[in-house]
Amino acid sequence: MSERDPLDDFFEAGRAERPAPEPAFLARVLADAEAETAARAVPAPRQQGRLRAILNGLGGWPTLAGLATATAAGVWIGVALPDVTGTLVGGSGYDLNDLLPGYGTDLLVEG
């Protein structure tokens, strides 16, 4: 006599007859793993054109922004302040004293 659930015999038989994957299939799964590792190791190639190469050579976008600011400032000075620029350029020139007051020609004479 037995109070065993008759289904248990079926389950036991089912566990013994477990469907098993083919080795070739497991090899494909492993190949996926390795492909995924390789894909992670190599970053996606970035398209680098000539303009990008020049920009990178200059130092990237921050440098370009600085250049643009300097250019705009130069244009503005040239257009809006012609008198000042004229004075600087059109004067009689600078003496060494104007630039380095401590090094006057009198120093040379006395020495």
Place this chain on the structure above:
Amino acid sequence: MPFDAMTEVSDEALLVAYGNGDRAAAQALTLRLAPRIFGYAARVLSDRAEAEDVVQEAMLRLWKIAPDWRQGEAQVSTWLYRVTVNLCTDRLRKSGRSVDIDAVAEPEDGQPSVEATMVAADRATALQEALAQLPERQRQAVILRHLEGLSNPEIAAAMDIGVEAVESLTARGKRALRGILAGRREELGYSDE
């Protein structure tokens, strides 16, 4: 790390090692996990080729998530069963093989057996045929519980339902199986009532 030394290493440690580029860890995970979910998928789908597709996809998702795996949040095997359960469900529903509970045939009267006994393989085949007649969720729960050996909480996590729902599904599934297999008990070598 040599492969032989990995038998005691947890699934999670292997997954993290794989995420860091350890080839041997991928091999150990493949040999440890793929056969488990293949057995499940082949039983649920009753089709080896489809089971291979599902397992390959589930394992691919595992490989992809490895670098971002958050340790301690879930068991790797439970996560993988969950992915596999969902992929199998999608397959069954798309192919129209999902069985409605009302569509389960009533067990027929047992026919006189030609042979007195049958080998265990025949019982396994009979079980598989009977499982294929169950509604999809009952089938999945019964297979996970009684053939894959998962606990009810693990099944609940894999199927994204509560433990009580798991108990209900397995109870109803087993009741239906008894009904389906009752007509074949004599044929399968059971003489007791």
